[in-house]
Amino acid sequence: MSATIFEKGTAGRSGRYLPPNDCPVEDLGIAAPRRGEVGLPRIGEQDLIRHYIELAGKNYHIDKGMYPLGSCTMKYNPVINEELARLPGFAGLHPAQDEADVQGALELMHRLERDLCEITGMSAFSLQPVAGAHGELTGMMIARDYLRRRGGTRTTVLVPDSAHGTNPASVAICGFTPRTIPSNELGLIDPDALAAACGDDTAVLMLTLPNTLGLFERDIARIVEIVHEAGGLVYMDGANMNALLGIVRPGAIGIDIMHVNLHKTFSTPHGGGGPGSGPVGVAAHLAGLLPVPRVVETGGRYSLSEDLPETIGRVHSWYGNFNVLVKAYAYIRTLGGRGLREVAENAIINANYLMALVGERYEIAYPGPCMHEFVASGKGLKKYGVRTTDVAKRLLDYGLHAPTVYFPLIVEEALMIEPVETEKKETLDHFAEALASIAREAEEDPDLLHRAPITTPVRRLDEATAARDPQLCWRGECVEP
Amino acid sequence: MSYIQNTDADRLEMLARIGAASFEDLLEPVPPGVRAGAPLEIGDPMSESETAAHLRALADRNDPAGETVSFLGGGIYDRFMPATVRYVLSRSEFYTSYTPYQAEVSQGTLQAIYEYQTMIARLTAMDAANASMYDGATALAEAMLMACQIKRTPRIVVPAALSPRVRAVLRSYAVGKGIAIDEIPWGAGGTIDPGALAAALKEKAAAVVLAQPNFFGMIEDARAVSESAHAAGALLVVLADPVSLALLEPPGEYEADIVVGEGQSLGLPQSFGGPLLGFMATRTEHIRKCPGRLISATVDLDGKRGYTMTLQTREQHIRREKATSNICTNEGLMALAATVWLATLGEEGFREVAVQSASKARTLYRMLAGEGSVTLPFGKGFFQEFVMSVPDPAEFVSRARRRGVLPGIPIGADFPALGEGAMLVAVTEKRTRADLELLRDIAAGKGGGR
Numbered sequence: 001m002s003a004t005i006f007e008k009g010t011a012g013r014s015g016r017y018l019p020p021n022d023c024p025v026e027d028l029g030i031a032a033p034r035r036g037e038v039g040l041p042r043i044g045e046q047d048l049i050r051h052y053i054e055l056a057g058k059n060y061h062i063d064k065g066m067y068p069l070g071s072c073t074m075k076y077n078p079v080i081n082e083e084l085a086r087l088p089g090f091a092g093l094h095p096a097q098d099e100a101d102v103q104g105a106l107e108l109m110h111r112l113e114r115d116l117c118e119i120t121g122m123s124a125f126s127l128q129p130v131a132g133a134h135g136e137l138t139g140m141m142i143a144r145d146y147l148r149r150r151g152g153t154r155t156t157v158l159v160p161d162s163a164h165g166t167n168p169a170s171v172a173i174c175g176f177t178p179r180t181i182p183s184n185e186l187g188l189i190d191p192d193a194l195a196a197a198c199g200d201d202t203a204v205l206m207l208t209l210p211n212t213l214g215l216f217e218r219d220i221a222r223i224v225e226i227v228h229e230a231g232g233l234v235y236m237d238g239a240n241m242n243a244l245l246g247i248v249r250p251g252a253i254g255i256d257i258m259h260v261n262l263h264k265t266f267s268t269p270h271g272g273g274g275p276g277s278g279p280v281g282v283a284a285h286l287a288g289l290l291p292v293p294r295v296v297e298t299g300g301r302y303s304l305s306e307d308l309p310e311t312i313g314r315v316h317s318w319y320g321n322f323n324v325l326v327k328a329y330a331y332i333r334t335l336g337g338r339g340l341r342e343v344a345e346n347a348i349i350n351a352n353y354l355m356a357l358v359g360e361r362y363e364i365a366y367p368g369p370c371m372h373e374f375v376a377s378g379k380g381l382k383k384y385g386v387r388t389t390d391v392a393k394r395l396l397d398y399g400l401h402a403p404t405v406y407f408p409l410i411v412e413e414a415l416m417i418e419p420v421e422t423e424k425k426e427t428l429d430h431f432a433e434a435l436a437s438i439a440r441e442a443e444e445d446p447d448l449l450h451r452a453p454i455t456t457p458v459r460r461l462d463e464a465t466a467a468r469d470p471q472l473c474w475r476g477e478c479v480e481p
Numbered sequence: 482m483s484y485i486q487n488t489d490a491d492r493l494e495m496l497a498r499i500g501a502a503s504f505e506d507l508l509e510p511v512p513p514g515v516r517a518g519a520p521l522e523i524g525d526p527m528s529e530s531e532t533a534a535h536l537r538a539l540a541d542r543n544d545p546a547g548e549t550v551s552f553l554g555g556g557i558y559d560r561f562m563p564a565t566v567r568y569v570l571s572r573s574e575f576y577t578s579y580t581p582y583q584a585e586v587s588q589g590t591l592q593a594i595y596e597y598q599t600m601i602a603r604l605t606a607m608d609a610a611n612a613s614m615y616d617g618a619t620a621l622a623e624a625m626l627m628a629c630q631i632k633r634t635p636r637i638v639v640p641a642a643l644s645p646r647v648r649a650v651l652r653s654y655a656v657g658k659g660i661a662i663d664e665i666p667w668g669a670g671g672t673i674d675p676g677a678l679a680a681a682l683k684e685k686a687a688a689v690v691l692a693q694p695n696f697f698g699m700i701e702d703a704r705a706v707s708e709s710a711h712a713a714g715a716l717l718v719v720l721a722d723p724v725s726l727a728l729l730e731p732p733g734e735y736e737a738d739i740v741v742g743e744g745q746s747l748g749l750p751q752s753f754g755g756p757l758l759g760f761m762a763t764r765t766e767h768i769r770k771c772p773g774r775l776i777s778a779t780v781d782l783d784g785k786r787g788y789t790m791t792l793q794t795r796e797q798h799i800r801r802e803k804a805t806s807n808i809c810t811n812e813g814l815m816a817l818a819a820t821v822w823l824a825t826l827g828e829e830g831f832r833e834v835a836v837q838s839a840s841k842a843r844t845l846y847r848m849l850a851g852e853g854s855v856t857l858p859f860g861k862g863f864f865q866e867f868v869m870s871v872p873d874p875a876e877f878v879s880r881a882r883r884r885g886v887l888p889g890i891p892i893g894a895d896f897p898a899l900g901e902g903a904m905l906v907a908v909t910e911k912r913t914r915a916d917l918e919l920l921r922d923i924a925a926g927k928g929g930g931r
Contacts, residue, residue: 092547318754
């Protein structure tokens, strides 16, 4: 059992980290002061480090093994990029410093924006959104303000049923109404059904490319045309951009707005849930609506400009997750144009190879070449009383991480698998063997799967009780139990 | 340099297994007309040392506040960062892990967030805190959406003495739901004018926002604002500086309904303003309306204590357009940093950070009070930051910079009522008496260049 940090200290054990105060501590004159203690731990440094290293040991992470989470693009995070982002010349910058003191930072941002424009074919980028969903929200604000400025009252955003949950949620915050459009039997948007759904009320089609089934929308050119003819905009969720690097430039095929996830495609770490970065790119006619400030270059000098009359305003206190931008920029420089194309090619080869292997024991939801990910189904194991969640939990016993499960919602007992380009063939073989072995176990000893995992720091957790009566804080005292 | 491990031989073998003659076969679903016509023009690959040299050269073109005598604040502060924080953050068990969806192999992240939630709840004296938001500004924007949803009223009241950037973020988030944001001017003391607040509350509002301390650094009469808000049927949303909570009455004790804030001050690098850490705490009755992830303690099948994400039916991956927020990726690693920072300093160390900041800020205030052309429009009722006015901020900043001092943020353009000369000066525990004297001398026009 892991006690909390609050249970591990005792009075007087805290270290003294600050030098003595060299200014007088007179009465601070605070009219309504805090009475009593906050309730923070009192723990010595050695035990504090032991505590967090103990917790570290209970985490699965990329440096430990493969992370085949569909649509999450858990690729290797180059360690050099961590080192570079920590340079005092980056990490020590205050965002309100004089522009003359931050020329290197502004230049890096300007160069990264230009790189993202070249990679995606979009006309301009803002680096301000700090997550994929934040990028979606920013993109929807841009679409909304653009359509309003043109005098329309379009309020419907079409979202395929295979979309990430963030898509309809981002749409709703912006005051739009999401309308689900069903995928056809191939797992794709049906152009005729789309044409029928489009009308005077259509503001935006929000699609993911490749979609969350790992499929490229073959009719993308027609799809874009239909939406544009109806007077709407096309938003592309770039969560799956890893498959398209150097292969498809969304701006060149008529996408109006998109975001990319630097923490997916461009190798920056996920940090156990963040920080991420979700820059938004737009076509030329929307560039004036991007968030401010913009990084502007004039004769080799960089500055931050608020002068953008049609801007949607700000979506973050400052300029986005700068530290993440540094890592993504370093990654792009290291790989270059050729390296990025190799990323996409190898991601696609790895996914198709793994799909062939997994397909031996599991049904593949949509057979045929996939892009960077594919969706298998665990429904064939239901006859043994085994569900996909059991397969996922058993994978943990094999020392592997589970794929994304039960998503996309349109595939029964879904296992959404994205191997990424940095994993080598033997690792994929090993993962496929584990899945095959689990399928055999399901047949022979289903209970083994129901009990799984058994080798992990804890076993299946009682989520129902937690949801009924959430215990969100440690209520005890800060002393040893 | 490439991070791909498969060899040409591997690829041939894999393509054969797939049943494809070449990689081009796999691109069959991508119509030729849609494919990029030419290779990407972003330069050739670089070796690790070339990339490093290029990035170091860019870093060298910056003059970081972290390595000078900085009085810059405005939401981002130059604080002491113990090595423990850097060390834990550099552990790849934390930074290369994903969102803890598979709880059994994510107990490290989950427990750390649970400890973070506990610390935020204790700092704010609220019932519960979530697992983090993007930054203080978006946390306040989400609190606005949450309050308007709870009260089913599309209007909030905010102080005019609010960060202009926070105000801008609120505005862009408010449009979609048609929320009106009305500002209450500050009075002579640089704090909310009670009469103006009362007037603003004659019209129905979902919430009153209290910035504590406000953007000018001034400590508000929180109880009075809370009473006015609640008397008018509005919620009290507090935007709190977390370090100030070592000294100030915590919002839960004056009946705040939602407390948010910028957590950069809790041991995060300044990092040119990102990543930051938005925190949010609330009362039990509102927890199901709260955005973002929540971690709960529970037990496993063997009855062993463990942690899991909970109340996920509020979240976008389950509830889609009916979710309380669209947030997915948050600032988890930054929440870990804050947790380690607070645990390292401990009860006494945390208080000492706040006491040193406040007492040094008061010492500087007294030093500047006597200096020629400097004026101090408001009184001493601040936490660690105050407004001063100088005749020519640009000249003052430039003169100070020549002596290795970043004297403050000019705010006259954002707050014309303060006059063109207004600057915001922040003092943290890292400043020494010698630093304060240096700024005083610069203000007095004494001393030469450095």
